[in-house]
Amino acid sequence: MSADASDLSLVRRVQRGDKGAFDALVLKYQHKLVKLVMRYVRNPAEAEDIAQEAFIKAYRALPQFRGDSAFYTWLYRIAINTAKNAVVSRDRSPVEYDLDRNNNDESYDMQGRMKDSETPEGLVLTDEIRSTVNAAIDALPEDLRTAIVLRELEGLSYEEIAAAMDCPVGTVRSRIFRAREAIDRRLREVFEGGLGRAEELG
Amino acid sequence: MNEELDSQLSAMFDDELPPAECELLARRLSRDEYLKARWGRYAIVGAVIRAERGVRLNAPLAGRVNAVLLAEPALAAHTTAPRDRRYARLRWWQPLAGAAVAASVATVSILWLRAQTPGGAALVAHVPAQVNVASTGASGQGDSYVVPRPKPPAALVPSTELANYVVAHSMFSNPVARGNLLSAFMTSETPPGGAEEPQSDVKALAH
Numbered sequence: 001m002s003a004d005a006s007d008l009s010l011v012r013r014v015q016r017g018d019k020g021a022f023d024a025l026v027l028k029y030q031h032k033l034v035k036l037v038m039r040y041v042r043n044p045a046e047a048e049d050i051a052q053e054a055f056i057k058a059y060r061a062l063p064q065f066r067g068d069s070a071f072y073t074w075l076y077r078i079a080i081n082t083a084k085n086a087v088v089s090r091d092r093s094p095v096e097y098d099l100d101r102n103n104n105d106e107s108y109d110m111q112g113r114m115k116d117s118e119t120p121e122g123l124v125l126t127d128e129i130r131s132t133v134n135a136a137i138d139a140l141p142e143d144l145r146t147a148i149v150l151r152e153l154e155g156l157s158y159e160e161i162a163a164a165m166d167c168p169v170g171t172v173r174s175r176i177f178r179a180r181e182a183i184d185r186r187l188r189e190v191f192e193g194g195l196g197r198a199e200e201l202g
Numbered sequence: 203m204n205e206e207l208d209s210q211l212s213a214m215f216d217d218e219l220p221p222a223e224c225e226l227l228a229r230r231l232s233r234d235e236y237l238k239a240r241w242g243r244y245a246i247v248g249a250v251i252r253a254e255r256g257v258r259l260n261a262p263l264a265g266r267v268n269a270v271l272l273a274e275p276a277l278a279a280h281t282t283a284p285r286d287r288r289y290a291r292l293r294w295w296q297p298l299a300g301a302a303v304a305a306s307v308a309t310v311s312i313l314w315l316r317a318q319t320p321g322g323a324a325l326v327a328h329v330p331a332q333v334n335v336a337s338t339g340a341s342g343q344g345d346s347y348v349v350p351r352p353k354p355p356a357a358l359v360p361s362t363e364l365a366n367y368v369v370a371h372s373m374f375s376n377p378v379a380r381g382n383l384l385s386a387f388m389t390s391e392t393p394p395g396g397a398e399e400p401q402s403d404v405k406a407l408a409h
Contacts, residue, residue: 005219006219010228010231013229013232017276018232019268020231022267023264023267023268024241026268028215028245029245030245030261031248031254032249034261035257042256048258059271059277125259129246129250129259130250133250137251148247151216152251152252153251173209173218174209177209177212184243187246191260
């Protein structure tokens with residue numbers, strides 16, 4: 001199995017002019033990228049802006065991407081540079097908000113969130129999504145839960161998970177898929193309900 | 203939506219799908235909103251498991267990026283990938299190489315077909331003779347060019363002396379053998395000494 005084959009196939013499509021394929025890459029990496037950028041800026045709204053800028057830079061630079069490294073490695077590098085530049089330019093300009101860097105991550109998050117005018121329903125929905133996914137994971141049979149956690153939390157490959165769980169690779173693929181299906185079923189309900197609530201709030 | 207497709211999507215999300223299947227699914231994923239929404243939720247599940255705190259799980263980031271990119275030209279419209287550009291520089295010689303290969307194949311085929319047809323051996327055998335003419339013409343030593351006649355297939359033609367001998371001693375010979383010998387002699391159009399003529403052509407060419 002060649003690593004990064006799925007990203008590369010999407011990247012090649014973008015390079016051939018298919019913007020929809022880039023959308024799939026954004027959907028896949030947006031949370032990871034925002035999390036990464038938050039090491040530099042702490043404010044979720046600002047982190048999203050920087051992540052957005054990084055994605056757009058990546059799109060424009062994609063013709064130069066040759067696939068020598070993994071796509072996400074390349075993307076992360078762009079995001080880090082964008083975040084560093086944002087921090088430098090923010091330090092030069094008048095401070096809009098100041099964070100006590102000795103505080104823990106959670107309080108940074110809360111201060112950042114309170115600055116974000118878009119967050120009220122977003123916060124509610126994010127918490128609801130989180131609790132729904134966690135509840136769905138808890139409700140999974142042991143073998144499915146172990147497989148999905150080893151994959152998402154530990155980042156193990158299917159082969160490594162198969163070795164850890166002493167089962168064929170095909171079984172691992174099936175367990176991870178069934179775990180995602182079970183969680184996704186619950187998640188869809190939240191999204192449908194969440195969208196309705198957001199409309200009410202608007 | 204069929205389960206196999208969703209299973210492939212899950213494996214592709216984890217980079218565990220064979221590249222050939224990835225190509226097909228990537229095409230579908232880029233166009234199918236249902237698959238794309240599911241793909242996005244797989245990312246959310248991963249983010250929750252990794253406890254990516256502070257990240258808004260319903261962030262409209264993808265929509266915002268998409269909105270900005272809508273105003274951008276598609277990449278293929280104004281540029282090509284670097285690897286493609288590198289190959290594009292080499293492409294000019296490809297038609298020439300193709301034509302050269304086609305010409306070589308055609309030449310070999312013609313020579314082979316000539317060699318296979320009756321009398322083709324004689325045609326092929328002419329080639330060195332023509333080369334000799336060209337070389338002698340260039341040196342000014344010979345002005346004539348004589349095309350050698352094809353050598354007739356060797357036939358059993360009895361000599362005149364043998365025919366006279368058979369007729370003179372017909373009373374002692376077997377009637378069947380005598381008949382065969384005489385009929386061969388009568389039907390032969392080539393004079394017994396005619397087989398020597400091509401040799402004279404060759405001698406003329408040698409000059």
